[in-house]
Amino acid sequence: DAGVIQSPRHEVTEMGQEVTLRCKPISGHNSLFWYRQTMMRGLELLIYFNNNVPIDDSGMPEDRFSAKMPNASFSTLKIQPSEPRDSAVYFCASSFSSGGKASTDTQYFGPGTRLTVL
Amino acid sequence: AQSVAQPEDQVNVAEGNPLTVKCTYSVSGNPYLFWYVQYPNRGLQFLLKYITGDNLVKGSYGFEAEFNKSQTSFHLKKPSALVSDSALYFCAVRDRGDTGRRALTFGSGTRLQVQP
Numbered sequence: 588d589a590g591v592i593q594s595p596r597h598e599v600t601e602m603g604q605e606v607t608l609r610c611k612p613i614s615g616h617n618s619l620f621w622y623r624q625t626m627m628r629g630l631e632l633l634i635y636f637n638n639n640v641p642i643d644d645s646g647m648p649e650d651r652f653s654a655k656m657p658n659a660s661f662s663t664l665k666i667q668p669s670e671p672r673d674s675a676v677y678f679c680a681s682s683f684s685s686g687g688k689a690s691t692d693t694q695y696f697g698p699g700t701r702l703t704v705l
Numbered sequence: 706a707q708s709v710a711q712p713e714d715q716v717n718v719a720e721g722n723p724l725t726v727k728c729t730y731s732v733s734g735n736p737y738l739f740w741y742v743q744y745p746n747r748g749l750q751f752l753l754k755y756i757t758g759d760n761l762v763k764g765s766y767g768f769e770a771e772f773n774k775s776q777t778s779f780h781l782k783k784p785s786a787l788v789s790d791s792a793l794y795f796c797a798v799r800d801r802g803d804t805g806r807r808a809l810t811f812g813s814g815t816r817l818q819v820q821p
Contacts, residue, residue, distance in 0.1 A: 591748075620808060629813045630749075630795065643808060678748055692799065693739070694809060696748035 589613075591697035593679050599703045605667040608700045611660055612681030620680040620694060621654055621664050630678075636662065637684060669704045676701050707732045709798050711812035718786045719820050726781040726815045728796030738779040739797040739809060740770055749795060755779060766790070786819045793817075 592611040600606055612619050620635040634644040636656045644654070651670070656662040666673055680694040708731045718724045730736055737756060741749040753764025760772045770781045781794060793816050797809040 630811045632808055635808050680749075692737075693751055693754060695751060696741075698748045
């Protein structure tokens with residue numbers, strides 16, 4: 588299994604530009620999570636999907652951030668317009684949930700995208 | 706609401722000595738508990754998890770963790786540390802009874818430094 592795939596691995600952009608981060612979850616997984624990691628705030632959950640439906644987006648910082656999951660094998664996180672304070676490492680993770688209490692939903696993480704906004 | 710506390714920002718240990726990385730949690734019901742490790746410039750890697758049953762859980766790379774319900778703790782341990790164990794360790798929790806929320810809540814992380 589290839590694991591969770593994220594692209595690009597590094598992104599450098601200028602303030603005001605649109606940034607799109609991409610994620611391919613592990614095949615067969617039905618939950619997908621976007622996290623942001625910074626030194627100051629640690630690891631923050633931005634949004635997660637179950638069966639391609641957004642379940643909890645309360646961690647999305649503001650309207651500049653949006654996420655989509657058009658199918659089970661692809662998700663995007665978009666920042667428009669980007670700002671220097673968005674600089675962070677963005678992780679995607681996926682898990683399989685059977686939906687019941689017995690499902691532990693172990694999450695598997697991608698390698699991350701390091702975003703630098705100048 | 707669920708939460709995790711990792712009280713130590715950094716743990717230093719000499720190679721060959723036992724190590725402990727502390728974690729305490731808070732959930733409304735019963736927990737699922739996880740440990741992840743992050744090496745520099747890498748994503749988080751799953752180490753081990755507690756579901757139910759035996760309070761001592763064994764995971765990857767010789768790590769183990771002990772679930773203590775009365776102390777609401779899930780400390781990570783290893784009998785003999787290696788320099789290659791130096792990394793950032795995260796504890797995470799999910800409320801087993803909350804089938805609506807599948808997301809984990811992560812602690813702030815503890816940096817483990819193993820000196821040769």
